[in-house]
Amino acid sequence: MAPTSPLSSSSPHGLYDLTIIGGGASGMVAAISAARRGRRTLICEKSPSLGRKLLASGGQRCNLSNTLSTDEFMERVGRDGRFMGPALEQLGGPKLREFFHGIGVKTVVHDGFRVWPETRKSSTVLEGLEQELKRLEVEVAFGCAVSTTDFQENEFRISHAGGVIRSRELLIATGGLALPKSGAAGGGYGFAESFGHRSTPRFPAGVPLLSAEQWPARCTAHTIGKAHLQVALKKYSRVARTGDLIFTKNGLRGPVVLDISREISTILEKLDEVPLWMNLCRGKNQEDWQLIFKAWRKEGDAPLCAKLMEHLPLELAEVLCELVEIEPSSRVHALKGEARDELIRVLVKTPLTITGTTGFDGAFVTRGGLRLKEVSPDTMESKLQPGLYLCGEVLDLDGPCGGFNLQWAFASGYLAGCGLGTGSAASRVGSEGSPVESWGRAR
Ligand SMILES: Cc1cc2nc3c(=O)[nH]c(=O)nc-3n(C[C@H](O)[C@H](O)[C@H](O)COP(=O)(O)OP(=O)(O)OC[C@H]3O[C@@H](n4cnc5c(N)ncnc54)[C@H](O)[C@@H]3O)c2cc1C
Structure with missing residues (x-):
């Protein structure tokens, strides 16, 4: 897929229903979930393309989930696994497979446990998500590395080298620290911390x-x-x-x-x-x-x-x-x-x-992250800052190998997207001019 241009400082600014920082597994599914509910959605992705880690996952084959029941899944995750309950209820293994079938990505299970795309190619999963984002006219700012986030006058202000994006609601989906070349840099911890969130120490896991x-x-x-x-x-x-x-x-x-x-x-x-x-x-x-x-x-x-x-x-x-x-x-x-x-x-x-x-160069996932106690498991909304949402690996929750981490990223993103844009601010003014090309307009 050819990336669209990065934001430029001269772009006009609009007011988004929601802005998602991070176009990885969780951010993309959150955008789909929110856009399906009619929200004007922007993804800010610092890389020139979406889902780089998703592409690398499972040896480029993408083990996207597994066949465990919700209870077994949470038990295998161990510490804090139950936090995943509401997200898995929305988009647990069987529903996730339906979701992917719905966007043209058939899945298979050969060993009774691991769920893969039928093609055994992670690119199929990414293409399915990208097509759906495009269909829903989700806007994507590529090469847009967010530097700071703030909440002023009832709006989130998301700063990047090209200017400031305004948004009614904000989702931090920046992932963890594993595989830095995929774009993982840990900026999301700082964004959340600027709203009072705290994080636990981070360690390489799956390493x-x-x-x-x-x-x-x-x-x-x-x-x-x-x-x-x-x-x-x-x-x-x-x-x-x-x-x-x-x-x-x-x-x-x-x-x-x-x-x-x-x-x-x-x-x-x-x-x-x-x-x-x-x-x-x-x-x-x-x-x-x-x-x-x-x-x-x-x-x-x-x-x-x-x-x-x-x-x-x-x-x-x-x-x-x-x-x-x-x-x-x-x-x-x-x-x-x-x-x-x-x-x-x-x-x-x-x-x-x-x-x-x-170290993180060789790791699959990050252990540690933003404290779960400060986030509602029912909505993925911050308990400290209304309108702020968090999902995926940036949170202090990780699973073992076997599709646990992607399943969590997809499900938590989906759940966050269900609530995003529905806050009180959502009923305010309609959209203004877009600072980025939409998927529909970009192609
Ligand atoms: C090599 C490898 C293989 C893996 N294989 C599997 C597997 O088969 N099955 C499984 O379940 N899990 C697997 N995982 C783990 C899984 O891929 C991750 O847990 C999952 O991708 C996390 O999703 P996320 O959306 O939270 O974060 P990510 O997918 O990391 O996405 C975060 C995005 O945010 C962007 N970003 C970060 N900071 C900024 C910023 N300041 N401004 C703008 N954008 C920003 C990043 O560029 C990135 O695109 C694997 C991981 C690795 C490294």
Whole structure:
């Protein structure tokens, strides 16, 4: 899609029913929801195109939701998941799929859980949203980086390099800090803070982890299925996840790592290091291994590494032997007593020390953000500033991998759009001249 021109300082100013800062997943759906209710809507997007993060999502395939019930969904989100209730009631999984079907984007579920566009292309989702925005004549100011926001004389004043936009209502949909090249810069926190909102500290979540140990670099060739990761600290021992894991040259990545990193990131703010226990052999416990070793001894005297390879990749088997100072080429019959018990201990709980994350550059989502207590979950309206709305990742709410974050962005945007423009100010003067070209006029 060819972007329209950015706003210029000479553009005439009009009064919008609402202005949305941020043309990402939540901002676009909010605009559709509001424009369908007849509101004159403007999206200010600092990038030259909409939905950059949406395009990158799910490896450019866009895992846009999942099939969990609302209750299961909120439970999986964990902390504060129930805040999502009213938004999911409006546009939870099944309704979101209907919404997309309604704008020509068919969706599919192949694994019983993840919802994808039928084309398996995020561009299909973006094109569907863009076409609907165009149909509804939502105005979009591309390359419009909002610098400050204010409320004066019953109007919001939204400043950018080209001038000031006036709006009866304002929606902050600026997302979080993950993937800065998509436009994420965190400006939205400051806009909300200027109206008295407060935010919690922000951490990268859904992010690869870095380890103190060097040995992961030797094991990068394999995906370890159903790896179980647990924080090896009494206080945080409930922090545990199971899923596929991939070693990197300096740590860990893969779905299970992205999930557990939501918790580890916050622990890392308090502690320099987070010790982990990993079970890399599909949950086999001490008793399982004792039986396996017994069976091996009966089968004959093979090299230990050859037998371990029945359960683990060679490189990992070698590393685990070395961790307990056992020669990987030693024979099964030679391995007795304490040495065997030591090896079983690291097989069941392989230790690794996490020292950091790859930061927001490598993160999928932001943990932390604008405090939920200051926002109504029923409307997404600010409790501090009437007419101000907030939605999507800018709020202190994030989910694990598996369509949780986009589902939240879409649903919260939709809910915000339902109420936007309906405030008392909405009944005032009609629209004036537009400072930007509308979708209809732009093409
Ligand atoms: C690589 C990657 C893959 C992902 N894959 C998935 C996935 O498959 N499934 C899933 O559920 N989630 C996924 N996520 C997470 C999901 O994409 C985000 O949670 C979601 O896009 C958040 O939507 P949002 O509208 O709140 O913010 P964003 O989509 O980030 O949109 C915010 C917009 O605001 C604009 N903006 C910011 N500041 C200003 C300003 N001052 N003025 C004007 N505009 C501004 C930005 O340019 C941006 O376009 C992924 C994230 C990443 C980084």
